[in-house]
Amino acid sequence: MEGMLEAVRKAAVEKYPRKVNRKIQYGTAGFRTREEYLDHVLYRMGILAAIRSQTKKATIGAMITASHNPEEDNGIKLIDPAGEMLEATWESHATFLANVEDEDLASAIKTIVSKENVSMDVTATVYVAMDTRKSSQRLSEALQCGVQAAGGTCKDYGLLTTPQLHFMVRCVNTNNQYGTATEEGYFQKLTTAFCKLRQQIAQKTDNMYKSTLTLDAANGIGAPKAYKLTSYLADYLTIDICNDGSSGKLNYLCGADYVKVQQKPADGMTLHCNARCASFDGDADRIVYYYADKDGKFHLMDGDKIATLVAGYLQELLSRSGLTLNLGLVQTAYANGSSTAYITKNLKVPVACAATGVKHLHHRALEFDLGVYFEANGHGTVIFSENASSQIQSAAKDSSLSEIQRDAAAQLCTVMDLINQTVGDAISDMLLVELILATYGWEINDWDSAYIDLPNRQLKVKVKDRTVITTANAERTALTPDGLQQAVDSLVVKYEHGRSFVRPSGTEDVVRVYAEADTQANADKLAQEVGQAVYNMAGGIGDPPAP
Ligand code: 16G
Ligand code: MG
Numbered sequence: 001m002e003g004m005l006e007a008v009r010k011a012a013v014e015k016y017p018r019k020v021n022r023k024i025q026y027g028t029a030g031f032r033t034r035e036e037y038l039d040h041v042l043y044r045m046g047i048l049a050a051i052r053s054q055t056k057k058a059t060i061g062a063m064i065t066a067s068h069n070p071e072e073d074n075g076i077k078l079i080d081p082a083g084e085m086l087e088a089t090w091e092s093h094a095t096f097l098a099n100v101e102d103e104d105l106a107s108a109i110k111t112i113v114s115k116e117n118v119s120m121d122v123t124a125t126v127y128v129a130m131d132t133r134k135s136s137q138r139l140s141e142a143l144q145c146g147v148q149a150a151g152g153t154c155k156d157y158g159l160l161t162t163p164q165l166h167f168m169v170r171c172v173n174t175n176n177q178y179g180t181a182t183e184e185g186y187f188q189k190l191t192t193a194f195c196k197l198r199q200q201i202a203q204k205t206d207n208m209y210k211s212t213l214t215l216d217a218a219n220g221i222g223a224p225k226a227y228k229l230t231s232y233l234a235d236y237l238t239i240d241i242c243n244d245g246s247s248g249k250l251n252y253l254c255g256a257d258y259v260k261v262q263q264k265p266a267d268g269m270t271l272h273c274n275a276r277c278a279s280f281d282g283d284a285d286r287i288v289y290y291y292a293d294k295d296g297k298f299h300l301m302d303g304d305k306i307a308t309l310v311a312g313y314l315q316e317l318l319s320r321s322g323l324t325l326n327l328g329l330v331q332t333a334y335a336n337g338s339s340t341a342y343i344t345k346n347l348k349v350p351v352a353c354a355a356t357g358v359k360h361l362h363h364r365a366l367e368f369d370l371g372v373y374f375e376a377n378g379h380g381t382v383i384f385s386e387n388a389s390s391q392i393q394s395a396a397k398d399s400s401l402s403e404i405q406r407d408a409a410a411q412l413c414t415v416m417d418l419i420n421q422t423v424g425d426a427i428s429d430m431l432l433v434e435l436i437l438a439t440y441g442w443e444i445n446d447w448d449s450a451y452i453d454l455p456n457r458q459l460k461v462k463v464k465d466r467t468v469i470t471t472a473n474a475e476r477t478a479l480t481p482d483g484l485q486q487a488v489d490s491l492v493v494k495y496e497h498g499r500s501f502v503r504p505s506g507t508e509d510v511v512r513v514y515a516e517a518d519t520q521a522n523a524d525k526l527a528q529e530v531g532q533a534v535y536n537m538a539g540g541i542g543d544p545p546a547p
Pocket of ligand 2: 281283285286
């Protein structure tokens with residue numbers, strides 16, 4: 001231990017000193033900030049990843065990315081053994097370790113080691129990958145230096161999407177039961193399932209589905225991976241890849257976040273009537289679809305629309321199979337009210353609401369046999385419990401069941417392989433959506449017509465200290481400051497289909513306001529009034545929210 005601490009201290013001082021005294025926090029999606037502030041943080045996260053690996057006696061992942069942030073930013077997310085997000089208590093270890101002075105680094109490591117009962121005799125293994133940012137290679141070297149200084153070994157995958165690395169970590173920790181921990185293994189697993197299911201679809205003459213898709217790859221890692229993907233898809237899907245990084249800038253005027261927030265197509269995408277378009281974000285863990293109707297009007301198919309499509313499809317397969325497994329959908333407070341009403345009333349699938357952030361949705365989804373979760377921003381997946389997965393597998397082989405039941409179970413089995421269950425995955429979600437549309441023989445407007453979104457508006461309010469706002473009930477109720485929730489309630493009742501909530505952002509120094517109502521004008525008005533209430537009661541600074 002002492003030898004390791006000396007090696008760690010030496011490399012810290014000589015190669016990765018903490019030059020600037022600015023506090024950094026492991027937030028909802030790891031560390032994320034300007035790339036020039038991150039070298040020492042990455043080095044230290046290498047050390048932490050090694051210790052985490054020794055604690056869990058398993059391989060840990062470290063993904064270098066800042067997702068949909070601008071090219072100038074970067075960041076890191078650690079991945080736990082089952083391919084899920086880092087456990088919350090370790091988020092505070094990460095924040096602690098990233099912020100200590102260089103001379104306190106050794107003692108900080110000792111503190112964590114003694115708190116967590118780390119087995120120092122276990123050799124740590126860390127799987128490392130990065131997105132396409134210019135700074136990623138340099139930061140990856142810093143991270144690997146940290147792992148090695150702590151006595152661990154790295155496997156460097158180079159360029160991967162975030163969900164690909166989550167997949168690799170899960171594979172290696174299940175002795176490749178989940179899949180093979182290589183990029184080839186990833187594409188093989190997903191696309192074999194996709195092609196098999198596509199092949200089974202009877203070609204009805206009235207099938208309106210067209211197997212072409214235009215993809216905006218956000219000038220990021222999604223582009224080279226989507227090119228690779230196409231070689232596995234036979235004729236089942238043709239992808240025309242735009243914003244592939246050959247000239248444009250990462251996430252600039254493109255990508256899933258831009259399209260969702262701006263409610264308009266990414267630059268470089270030409271929309272033809274009812275032709276499907278999709279956008280990935282910068283690390284390809286989010287996807288949104290969109291199209292223009294015959295009048296040229298833009299329609300966004302966000303995470304809510306994807307969730308209803310997926311939940312409806314799984315519900316149908318489950319009921320055909322006769323299996324009595326419980327299927328549920330997890331959304332956040334941002335889910336459009338129309339989507340929640342449609343899922344509950346039309347699909348009769350129970351809906352749970354979780355706080356914003358993938359880990360909250362993921363955990364809630366684990367409570368169902370089949371848990372579908374999606375954020376409106378396009379991040380989501382489906383998780384199958386062990387019980388569900390083994391029941392589905394046995395039903396697919398059970399000769400006492402009818403052929404219809406067995407076929408449905410066999411299809412579910414293959415669908416499980418198509419889905420990256422570790423985390424939302426733009427590539428896997430795209431294949432799933434394409435499969436479902438092809439199965440139903442739908443054009444994108446058929447999918448869209450399931451329900452009409454309630455008009456909505458989001459606002460940001462700057463306040464002196466956003467922590468004065470605390471929430472409960474999956475962020476739908478403001479507990480403090482006193483009287484704020486009553487104020488929101490009294491505004492909401494003035495509007496038909498009115499709904500609004502406020503929450504402090506986990507990634508920006510602002511308070512976010514969401515409002516929806518029967519018309520766009522009313523949604524705008526409600527958001528502005530609620531924003532004003534936040535401004536008045538929670539210490540607003542600068543200009544009050546504009547009408
Ligand atoms: C992070 C979350 C995302 C969430 C967003 C909310 C992960 C991997 N990402 O990007 O799920 O929607 O934060 O940001 O958990 P906000 O707190 O600023 O509204
Ligand atoms: Mg992302």
